[in-house]
Amino acid sequence: FSAGDEPDGSGKFIANILQNPKIKESMKQFLDNDGLVLGICNGFQALIKSGLLPYGDVDSVNSNSPTLFRNNINRHISRVVSTKIVSNNSPWMSSFIVGETHNIPVSHGEGKFVVTKEFAEELFNNGQVITQYCDEDGNVTMDKEYNLNGSTYAIEGIVSKCGKILGKMGHSERYEDGLLKNIAGNKMQDLFSNGVNYFKK
Template identity: 55%
Template sequence: MQFIKPTDWSHIRANSAKPKPRVFIPVFPGTNCEYDSSKAFTDAGAEVEILVVRNRTPDDITQTLSAMEKAIGKAQIIMLPGGFSGGDEPEGSGKFIAAALRNPAISEQIRMLLKHRDGLMLGICNGFQALVKLGLLPYGDIVELTTDSPTLTFNRIGRHVSSYVTTKIADNRSPWLMYTQPGDLHQIPVSHGEGRFAANPDVLKQLIENRQIATQYVDLSGRPTDLTAFNPNGSIAAIEGIISPDGRIFGKMGHSERRGDLLARNIPGEKDQKLFAAGVAYFRD
């Protein structure tokens, strides 16, 4: 099992401060984590805009894309929440979201946000799958995928998994992880059928060299493992989450938004990765 040497990072801040950064959350058919995600950002001090994606008629699609373009133009953060967008069709999870965000006007707004407005993106579970299908992870841009591109595919056990896992911060070289330290352990719920991160040896080597592996599944001793009891989908190098080359985009399978002081009290350990607070603080401090 690949052990990623923990590394730390001196975090940068956005060039323009925003007392109440705006978060855009698109809700696609099948998305089911928008309320938890919205609450997490709202509790952290952000202003959230949720847009329900309508696709029943051509007019619905046109109006939705126009509204999405405007919403991204006003946002500092894009959050792609979990769920089963489009029923995980066609031929795999996240493709429905990716198809919508590849619209030229939408993709241009995303690039403007990330490249020219200090913007951030976060994708959890289905959102992580979409980021990978777009190429935003690991490449940092919306690109055409090749046979060498990494992917998130079916769990090794061949079915959906729903449990708590222990993850470790392998590298905090991202605004999203500014409140964590390398080696920190967290207890995070997972719920997915296609969470196994797969990459060829050359791509994996590059991810390690670029310090893009952010979080890993670990065993009781805190070491990355491929044992199903701790790495329920069988991800290569026990990868649970990765970041873009510049750290602005973070994708992960575990549902960091599913936490609260009165939730899972029978499960010991730290459950708050402070991702949402960190994303907001990036624009505030």
């Protein structure tokens, strides 16, 4: 939470670091060598602000690029939300079935995914939108009771075209057996085993 998590704080800070020529080159080599990148919450902000998402490189951000903005209610949100898998076009998503839902903790003040209609269509057509906010019945929705931050097209997570870079707002890492016992539904979204298994093949 750099700079007290002021607007764009962590995203701006990490994106700035990624602009360092040595780090930028290292990141390119890492991806060229089949590396995987995952950014959750502030990490997602950094990937978006740097251009690694949705473009796959650091130098592509422009005025039409998607961004993450303040939640519609203009304050921090900390709750469990339902998300729906709409694409498994990524090593991180390899064990998931399109249509399945997960109940995931969120905790952020700037998690509203903002994108133009044209760019959203491109992301959907490329299979880059991986998860969307949904209701208890698995219906994708803009209803503020479920899409808490007001994300455009209810988008919760996206990947790069190659699928090796993934960013999402929901904290998949915050669940393990014995937690959230009073929350119904599927709470285990094990992206991490998928990442490990990708390299074990």
